[in-house]
Amino acid sequence: MTAVPLQDFIASLDDTCLPRILQVCSGVYFEGSVYEISGNEVCFSTGDLIKVIVTDFLLCSSGLFKEVPNEVPCGTIEELLSVRPVGLDSYLPFTFISRTKMILHDFTVGAETPMTVLSVKRNEGEEHQVQCCVQGQQSANVDIPLSTKGEFVECEREECYTLQEIISLPHLKSRKFCFANTIKCARTLVFTPVFQIHAITNTRKNDMQFFSSLEMDVIDVTDQSTDVEVVSYLSLTELLSQPDEHFPAVVKIFEGPESHSLFKCSWLSQLTTNQHLVLHKKENSPMVLLSSLKSRRAQRRFLVLQQYNGQFRKQPREFHSVYELYLASLNAPGLTVTVTQCCDEDDKQGLPDLSVGEQLVEKGEDVDATPIEKEKIFLPLYMQVHFVEAFRDTKKYRLKDLGKECSLPQDVKVVTKDKRLESDPLFGLPCLRIEGAMLEPTILASFPHKPESCFWIPPRWLSMSVSFTNDPLPWPEGQPPKCHVENVKEVTDKFYFELVKQDRRESSTPPPRPPKRLQSSEKQPSKASKKSGQANNSKHQADQSVPTEKFSHLSLTVSHTLLLTQFFCLLWWFFIWFASHKISD
Numbered sequence: 001m002t003a004v005p006l007q008d009f010i011a012s013l014d015d016t017c018l019p020r021i022l023q024v025c026s027g028v029y030f031e032g033s034v035y036e037i038s039g040n041e042v043c044f045s046t047g048d049l050i051k052v053i054v055t056d057f058l059l060c061s062s063g064l065f066k067e068v069p070n071e072v073p074c075g076t077i078e079e080l081l082s083v084r085p086v087g088l089d090s091y092l093p094f095t096f097i098s099r100t101k102m103i104l105h106d107f108t109v110g111a112e113t114p115m116t117v118l119s120v121k122r123n124e125g126e127e128h129q130v131q132c133c134v135q136g137q138q139s140a141n142v143d144i145p146l147s148t149k150g151e152f153v154e155c156e157r158e159e160c161y162t163l164q165e166i167i168s169l170p171h172l173k174s175r176k177f178c179f180a181n182t183i184k185c186a187r188t189l190v191f192t193p194v195f196q197i198h199a200i201t202n203t204r205k206n207d208m209q210f211f212s213s214l215e216m217d218v219i220d221v222t223d224q225s226t227d228v229e230v231v232s233y234l235s236l237t238e239l240l241s242q243p244d245e246h247f248p249a250v251v252k253i254f255e256g257p258e259s260h261s262l263f264k265c266s267w268l269s270q271l272t273t274n275q276h277l278v279l280h281k282k283e284n285s286p287m288v289l290l291s292s293l294k295s296r297r298a299q300r301r302f303l304v305l306q307q308y309n310g311q312f313r314k315q316p317r318e319f320h321s322v323y324e325l326y327l328a329s330l331n332a333p334g335l336t337v338t339v340t341q342c343c344d345e346d347d348k349q350g351l352p353d354l355s356v357g358e359q360l361v362e363k364g365e366d367v368d369a370t371p372i373e374k375e376k377i378f379l380p381l382y383m384q385v386h387f388v389e390a391f392r393d394t395k396k397y398r399l400k401d402l403g404k405e406c407s408l409p410q411d412v413k414v415v416t417k418d419k420r421l422e423s424d425p426l427f428g429l430p431c432l433r434i435e436g437a438m439l440e441p442t443i444l445a446s447f448p449h450k451p452e453s454c455f456w457i458p459p460r461w462l463s464m465s466v467s468f469t470n471d472p473l474p475w476p477e478g479q480p481p482k483c484h485v486e487n488v489k490e491v492t493d494k495f496y497f498e499l500v501k502q503d504r505r506e507s508s509t510p511p512p513r514p515p516k517r518l519q520s521s522e523k524q525p526s527k528a529s530k531k532s533g534q535a536n537n538s539k540h541q542a543d544q545s546v547p548t549e550k551f552s553h554l555s556l557t558v559s560h561t562l563l564l565t566q567f568f569c570l571l572w573w574f575f576i577w578f579a580s581h582k583i584s585d
Helices: 006-011 077-082 163-168 236-240 322-331 399-405 493-503 530-539 564-584
Strands: 020-026 049-057 064-068 074-076 094-098 102-104 107-109 115-121 129-134 140-145 149-154 160-162 176-179 195-200 208-211 217-220 249-255 276-292 301-305 311-315 336-339 359-362 374-380 387-389 410-416 432-447 450-457 465-468 488-491 553-559
Touching: 006 195, 006 217, 074 077, 077 149, 102 140, 107 140, 115 140, 160 163, 236 276, 236 432, 276 450, 276 493, 301 493, 322 374
Parallel strands: none
Antiparallel strands: 020 049, 020 217, 049 195, 064 160, 064 176, 074 149, 094 115, 094 149, 102 107, 115 129, 129 140, 195 208, 249 276, 249 465, 276 301, 276 432, 301 488, 311 410, 336 359, 336 387, 359 553, 374 553, 410 432, 432 450
16 A cells, blocks of 8 residues: 555545544654644654544635636647546536637637537547537537647636635646635635644544644555554543443543542542443532531541431531621521620720620521610621520431521531441541532442442542443443442542632632721720620720721620619619710710
8 A cells, every 4th residue: 555645645535434544654753842733743653553533624714716727728629628627527617719710510610719618428439529619609519529639728717616615626626726806816826725633543642633734644554453443532521521322331541540639538549540440420419518627636528429318417506706607697697606705895996795605696686585685786707706506406407408407507417327338437526517519520430340339530620531442331231230329538628628719709708807906095985894894885886996887897686684783783884974974075
């Protein structure tokens, strides 16, 4: 088999014959390049096998072009036809002239008279002739033998063609053209199509593309390479775009995961090069992110599928600042908390006095209390104080029900483990926080030697390349095994922070800046007892200490029982304070 230039082979290739396997006979190397330029391969070695999948012609012009006739005169009609492109019948009719007078039997054709070739008559045993229509006053059809001599010149055609037509029509590929609008360019143009070739090869991980203008020779070895396997490698993300009919299937790993630092899974270390996997299906899996609370032990994090069969019980949440309490109250109207850490009053910073056991209810919540028992206070968001959520809920929940019954984040504890798991890592942890929920595209996979033990692979977080194989599925036809899915996957802190970074909402804002401290020279109101100061601070917070518009604040209602004597004391101290201000004015 003779090697041909790549450009000639691709130009003559019929797209219906693809794919084709080519062998490089003379390699090509661009000095100074690294294998590719602008995403197109430019280097091939002699002997490389390339499987051509698709060829694309990139149009670069939308103008119209006219065919330029051959100006060299031909000595005979046969010579005039021989310079026509292959496939003459598809090129007819065309017009020519004779520079000399022609005498045809009893008919004379004058010089420069246009004649249009309508057809070519090929009669066995007779001389071939062309049927022509003579234009002019004496219009007539005549038969001219191919051996007729003279000076014959082709006339210019009036038809205009697009670039796509010139490339796609065989009889136009070898012709010369010019712009129909000669203002653009009056020069003669010869079009040589440059195709972009999409192909695969065993020496590359991904599909590649290159131009047909590369100066290398190739031969078609498709028929001789029936036993040669040229496969296409797909990333996990590309697998998600494959039709459902491709699953289940057996694949071979070409390149394993680049990093094992995101997940703590026993099967992750087995995803190595040349390992085989059974891909059962692809789906969008609802899952939640759970985190154990900080303690002496290292904090653990888990991705849990909604199919997890364990049962949870709600746990009261803890808040270590007013800002955390504020964020939780946005998603849980009517949130009630109890103070678990004392906070002394600080007029300079605008901090009220809080005692252990006092209960705070979000403003606007209906509380069964008399006006004597309610007190409105303002808590700055930067205030560091400990709270615990106050509620009594002994109901058991499934994971899928928690999203309907509560808002996130939510603290829970596993009280009934998932019996379908050999070892439930969530059971026994004192408290878990549901950080968030997500819908993650996953691929359900297993190893061929144990097809019933399945695990889900998240393509967004694992980078590896695989290829489909022709290996049979590891179970009898039509009898797929019952899959036991690993519903809990432990993840690392690195995964958690990457997830937070990717899914951070644009509306989330950092905590507000603390207010400016008051100058020591400013006069402060006199203090009374702790309780009286609390009453003054609560009723005239905006007039004392720091103006509320200088910092973000959270308005809550504090409910506690006041003795009747304390109430009269508050009224007495208020009278004294009011009288002192009147005197000073």
